[in-house]
Amino acid sequence: MKNTLAERLATFLAAYQPFSEIPFEELVSVAATLQIRTLEKNQILFKVDDPLHPFFYIVASGAINLSVVADAEETLLNRCETGEILGLRPFFAKNNYMMTAKAREESIVYGIPIDTFRPLLLTNSQVLDFLLQSFASTAPRNSLSTMGKSGLVNDTVRGPEGSTELQYFQSLSYDKKPLFVKASDTVQVVAQQMTDNLKQSAVILHNNMLLGVVTEHDLSSKIATGRLPLTAACQLIASKNYVFVPENTSLAEAQLSIIRHNAPLLLVSADGTETTAITGVIHLSDLISAQANNPGLLIKEIKKxxxxxxxxxxxxxxxxxxxxxxxxxxxxxxxxxxxxxxxxxxxxxxxxxxxxxxxxxxxxxxxxxxxxxxxxxxxxxxxxxxxxxxxxxxxxxxxxxxxxxxxxxxxxxxxxxxxxxxxxxxxxxxxxxxxxxxxxxxxxxxxxxxxxxxxxxxxxxxxxxxxxxxxxxxxxxxxxxxxxxSVVPKNKKFLAYLANEAIKRPPALGFFSKFNLEEDGEYKDLFDIKNRAILTYVEIARVIALSREIKGSTNTYSRFKQLAMLEPKHADVYQVASEAFLMLLKIRTNEGYKSGSDAAYIATDELSKSDRERLKSAILPLKELEEIVKSKFQLTFFS
Structure with a gap:
């Protein structure tokens, strides 16, 4: 016999993220195990310091306020309405709740068992990504390792509009200088070292063998509760719930490892195994911090x-x-x-x-x-x-x-x-x-x-x-x-004007391929990478794209890529130009971050030898582009 209630609940879930990413048959199985809770107005679902529930929740009707209390004043962090999820801490953390969930009005919430739902994350990275970003967006900033006590993330529990593809490129900032301690060190000594060195954990080694890791959670759950004295050997409270990952682990891969193994931290080594030296520790807070800097979340925060x-x-x-x-x-x-x-x-x-x-x-x-x-x-x-x-x-x-x-x-x-x-x-x-x-x-x-x-x-x-x-x-x-x-592509005189303006910019290289530097003024002996190189590419791409009626993207790289498809005769030149343009942008951006400026002018003598060669290589295609421009447009209009 069909479980019609489970199917109705699954139909409701399927209308919202992340459940919309899950096959309906699997949703029915999840729906058959969920708990339905009715809350009166102002009734608390969970509060700060409550032990974690075995569920996370989705609002079926009504609204749930998420808040914290500081200096006797309640601060509203977020309001979760129909279809929004809350209470994700049990997925990603071991300590108690850090905010209060209270019904703003009469509400119904569905409690989804975490043990039932967790296996679905291992086969669906989009669901995993959504949940971790949702958790990051509602986590207090002072729980993050690098943020400090600077207030709270102003965000909703909805997932970002942006693609998750970036997270397979996005690397992690993590502790690359782990704190190593001896098995015989007392808990008090280790706790003091963690405090002095601003560490969230300490790795226990004995004769270069890994015996375990002491975390802040271990200190609070095993020492602060009185189960063991401060004089106990740290090995007695150490956790062995960790996973090894290689040094080039991406954000998405780290997320998946933590979920798959239900581990609170990852140990980093050169090859991702315990046979090589430990070179870092990735904590959950590092993942949350990385998510907080994720562009998708940034856009959401900007909007609010x-x-x-x-x-x-x-x-x-x-x-x-x-x-x-x-x-x-x-x-x-x-x-x-x-x-x-x-x-x-x-x-x-x-x-x-x-x-x-x-x-x-x-x-x-x-x-x-x-x-x-x-x-x-x-x-x-x-x-x-x-x-x-x-x-x-x-x-x-x-x-x-x-x-x-x-x-x-x-x-x-x-x-x-x-x-x-x-x-x-x-x-x-x-x-x-x-x-x-x-x-x-x-x-x-x-x-x-x-x-x-x-x-x-x-x-x-x-x-x-x-x-x-x-x-x-x-x-x-x-x-x-x-x-x-309607007016530009057929206007040969105007196109010729734009073309002439593009190629009359001062040349970037002189005799023997030497950089043409500024001869006087504020920027004497500096190279004008903006006007002599970057903008020449920009203006050449623009005039040819306009002449070919290319619209939809004004990005220089994209314009060259589209031109390569439209004009096979010059495809190689346009392809090289697109990559050369990106190289110029990269050099300028790197120099800008070093100098704290817009880097329109750069000191070529301060570039590394390889960067100087890259800069010259990125300028050389301009000569062929200028020849294409001269052949396409009647520059005699403005000669």
Whole structure:
């Protein structure tokens, strides 16, 4: 006979993550074992310091508040509503609950047995990833090894929108200098050494043989409870619940090892076995800390940030991610794509905060990023480039609408500046009346640029052809692109103008392939990697992509990749150019983090010999690209 109740419960679970990732037949088996609990308003499901339940929970109806009490004041961390999960601590930690779950109203929750659910994680990495990120997002920061007592993660228990693919690239920061102690050392001595060295554990060795590991949990559960005295030998309280992993273990692999073996920590060795020396310890808190810096979670935190100071802290977290990703050789195209999404989320949240100050917009609009932000190539804190388009309104509303969006743009620009994005020196920002106007005015602007290129005193409008929506109406962005693609590809004179601007930049290399350095001024004897190399690639990719009617991505790397498919004759040149461009970005980014600047100018004599050779190799394809440009466009218009 079918268990119709279990099937109904499984149908409910299947509508929500992570259960939607599990085959329905397996969900029915889980549903047959779950516990149904009805809670009255203000009834507590579990509270701080309660022993862990054998269940985790999903809200079936109503709402559950998660809170902590500090200095006699209750602080609400989160509210879990229908379909959201809570109470994941028993999965990932051994100590008691660290927050209180209390019904906000009459509620029903389903308790899902952890022993029943755990085996499903071993065959489904997406479910595992969701649960660990959910746990990370609701864990108090002061439970993390590296965060310190700085408040609480402001996040929900929902999973991030981003892909989990990155976690198979993302490496872990962990304790690479384990504390080693002797078996004869007393618990008191070991505890003091752990405190003095800020360690969460101590590895017990005897004649280079591993006897066990003492953890903070062992101290609290076996000593603080009075089961053994402080004078006991540490070996008596040591745990043997650990797993060996190799030194290059990724975040996802570490997660899976902890779940598969129900182990509180991982021991790191060169080959992942106990036959080689222990070189590190990975604690659960290291995984949670890594998750807290995961871009998917960063975007979620950004969306819920309530102040510019919070956004500034989150921007710093992204900086940490970029540095780690580059060090661990994550493909730079991948890093650029993810960083671009985080940058866009920061811009959008700044706009949201500005709207809170000035009220709802009077009409639909689009806030568009340009320059490196629009191309998703902004790995450093470079300057802002953006413009705003608002829909056409009745003549009697024009002045009020324009004034609103100028105020909004000024506040947004200030917020972005406070986060760390300096204002554009050329004033290519939406707080400039020239770059904050109606859709019709923008159509006229693009028509003017394309019909009258190269006018005296007219600056190169190229970056305004690299735009991407940061906030607002996607239809406005789409309509603007439709206009651009209707007037640019067939306008040979304008394309020739863009092409001429691209190849007339000062050359990067001189005779004997020596770097052309700045001869005077503030940057004397430095190499202008931005203008002499990076932007030449950007502008060549842009003009050829526009001529081929490529839209959908303004990223330079992606443009070259698409051109390689469209033009087999030049495919090899475009492929090499795409990789060379990424190499230039990588060199600039590394130098920027070393110097704490935007690294537009770099000291080539301070580069390693291999980096100097890489820099030269990344510049050399420009010569072939320039020949392609000369053959494609009638540069005699502007000779």
């Amino acid at each position: 940030a309530l102040s510019v100071s919070e956004l500034k802290d989150l921007r710093e977290k992204m900086t940490d991610f970029i540095q780690l990703a580059i060090e661990k050789k994550v493909p730079l195209s991948h890093v650029c794509a993810i960083t671009g999404e985080v940058n866009m989320a920061l811009i959008k949240r700044c706009i949201d905060l500005a709207v809170l100050d000035y009220g709802s917009p009077p009409c639909r609009f689009a806030f568009l990023s340009t320059g490196s932000q629009g191309r998703k190539e902004q790995l450093l804190k470079t300057d802002q480039d953006h413009f705003l388009v608002y829909e056409d309104v009745a003549i009697d509303r024009v002045t009020a609408v324009r004034e609103y969006f100028l105020r909004l743009s000024k506040r947004t620009t200030q917020f972005l500046s406070d986060i760390g994005y300096s204002e554009c020196p050329n004033k290519h920002m939406a707080n400039n009346l020239n770059w904050c106007k109606s859709f019709s005015d923008w159509i006229q602007q693009y028509s003017d640029w394309t019909s009258k290129p190269g006018l005296k005193n007219q600056e190169n409008p190229g970056i305004f052809f690299d735009f991407e929506l940061a906030a607002g109406e996607a239809k406005i962005e789409e309509s603007l692109w439709e206009h651009v693609m």
